[in-house]
Structure formats: C-alpha cells, structure tokens
Amino acid sequence: MGKIKQWNKWANAHTYYPLDLLRVALGVFLFMKGVDFMSDSEQMALVMGPLEKIPGSMIFLHYVAPAHFVGGFLITIGLLTRWAVAAQIPILIGAILINFLGEMNVANLITATITLMVCCFFFVYGSGKHSADYYLKMQQ
Structure with missing residues (x-):
C-alpha cells in the first residue's frame, strides 16, 4: 500500500494535460472496442477463432466485451x-x-501492442491529478 501512495504522490506532482488526454483517449478507445464487440458478436467469434478448441473459451467471449x-x-x-x-x-x-x-493481422498486432504499453504505463502512473480519483481523495 505504501508503494501505491508513493506512486500517487509522484504522479500528482508530475501530471500534465497531455497525459490526461492520453488516459481519456485510451478509455474511449477501449469503451468503443467494448461496444464494437457487444454489437458484432460474429466479429468477436471470428477474433476468438484460434481459441475455440480450448475448453471454456466462451468465458473469454463473455469477459472481453464487458471488461472493455x-x-x-x-x-x-x-x-x-x-x-x-x-x-x-x-x-x-x-x-x-x-x-x-491464428492468422497474423499486423494492424491488430500493432494496435494491441501499443494499447498494452499505454495500459502498462497507466498501471504504474495511475489516473493523475485531473481525475475522479483525485477529486474524491481531495473531498475526504
């Protein structure tokens, strides 16, 4: 818990609007992917095609869209x-x-890799100063 508080203090001292905009863009991108997967189940089943022989692969289908x-x-x-x-x-x-x-799709690979790197950054960085977390923390 002390490490997270230390990370939050560092993030709040070094917050910038471009990082907040990047966080918002990441959130909107993931939200839109979730909506896309929910609205087009055939596309989701096609993407999950290589995993169809694995037992319990339907659990993945029901986890990905709501999580996004x-x-x-x-x-x-x-x-x-x-x-x-x-x-x-x-x-x-x-x-x-x-x-x-499965079938190599370079565009999807690049998109997933960049999104993973940005998610890893925000896992360490946190939400920043211009967020609901910071607002709620200041209200205490």
Missing part, C-alpha cells in the same frame, strides 16, 4: 484506473497472442 466496456468508462473518467487497467492487461496479452496462434 466498463474498464474503458472507468479509465476515461479516471476512477479506479489501476484496477480497470489491470483487467485490460490479460485481454491485451491475449490479443497479441491470438495474432501468433
């Missing part, structure tokens, strides 16, 4: 950012691995 949808919203407003990003990291690692297990 809810996690993207939380990241956008800056509420529970580290928890929301932690839920995204296994999904993004899976998205990178699916490119190597």
